[in-house]
Amino acid sequence: MRIGLYGGTFDPVHHGHLILARDCVEQLQLDRLVLIPNTISPHKEARTSAPGPMRLEMLQAAVQGQSNLEVDDLELRRGGPSYAIDTVEVYQQANPGADLFYLVGEDNLALLHTWRRYEELKQRVQFVAMRRRGDAAPHSFPTICRHIEISATEVRMRVAKGASVRYLVPDGVLEVIERENLYKEKTY
Numbered sequence: 757m758r759i760g761l762y763g764g765t766f767d768p769v770h771h772g773h774l775i776l777a778r779d780c781v782e783q784l785q786l787d788r789l790v791l792i793p794n795t796i797s798p799h800k801e802a803r804t805s806a807p808g809p810m811r812l813e814m815l816q817a818a819v820q821g822q823s824n825l826e827v828d829d830l831e832l833r834r835g836g837p838s839y840a841i842d843t844v845e846v847y848q849q850a851n852p853g854a855d856l857f858y859l860v861g862e863d864n865l866a867l868l869h870t871w872r873r874y875e876e877l878k879q880r881v882q883f884v885a886m887r888r889r890g891d892a893a894p895h896s897f898p899t900i901c902r903h904i905e906i907s908a909t910e911v912r913m914r915v916a917k918g919a920s921v922r923y924l925v926p927d928g929v930l931e932v933i934e935r936e937n938l939y940k941e942k943t944y
Contacts, residue, residue: 757854760789761847761881763831763840764861765797765908766811768933769818770925772906774825776859776886779900781824784857784884789824790847791815794831794838798872805912806938808832817928841873844880856880862887865895915939 760780766773769791781789793811806814812829819825830846831838840858847856858881860868865885871877887901906924914921916939921930933939 757788757851758784758786758857759847759851759854760784760786760857760859760884761792761840761843762789762859763792763794763838763843766791766793766815767806767908768811768814768911768925768929768938770906770908770911770929771923772888772904774818774926775904776888776900776902777825778822779902780857780859780884780886783900784898786824786857788826789859790826790828791819792828792831792838792843795835796837798837798839805941806936810932810936810938814925814929814932817932818926820928839872841871841877841880844877848880855882857882857884859884859886859900860897861885862895862899865897912939916941 762777777789777791780786793808793815795808812827812832815827819827831843834842844856844858860883862885868874868883883897885895885897885899887899888904911921911924915933925933
């Protein structure tokens with residue numbers, strides 16, 4: 757069994773996330789890829805615009821009907837800062853013998869060595885860098901590359917200005933954003 761773990765804020769999830777997720781499933785020959793919304797990222801500013809349950813609902817809407825893609829709310833249920841090692845331990849216990857791939861945005865690689873129990877973590881998983889734009893930063897991890905100029909910050913900014921985000925996010929995500937009046941305030 758080959759399982760990909762893709763953690764993040766997903767505030768909101770957009771087509772860039774999903775295109776890279778699908779590329780990872782195909783190129784890494786994953787049986788499952790699990791998107792895991794975090795509660796609080798220890799390495800990003802402690803700001804999220806949408807509450808955890810709304811980010812979870814958007815992720816679920818985004819992957820509905822997609823083979824090999826699923827959502828797990830374990831970090832939201834756990835609460836507090838979200839540490840990759842805690843999530844990896846849960847997946848290893850539930851899936852003994854599985855090969856775990858931990859997907860990391862290439863922009864986060866510079867801080868990877870500061871992650872909690874990093875040395876142990878890199879023994880437990882194969883890190884995979886995901887590059888959405890720009891030139892490669894030097895690293896030794898396998899890389900999934902797809903140049904996509906979409907960001908969650910851009911989506912939030914466009915919503916706050918009243919501009920359309922159609923085609924940037926899946927329709928189900930757009931429905932949640934509109935229904936819940938998310939991102940109307942400038943929070944970026």
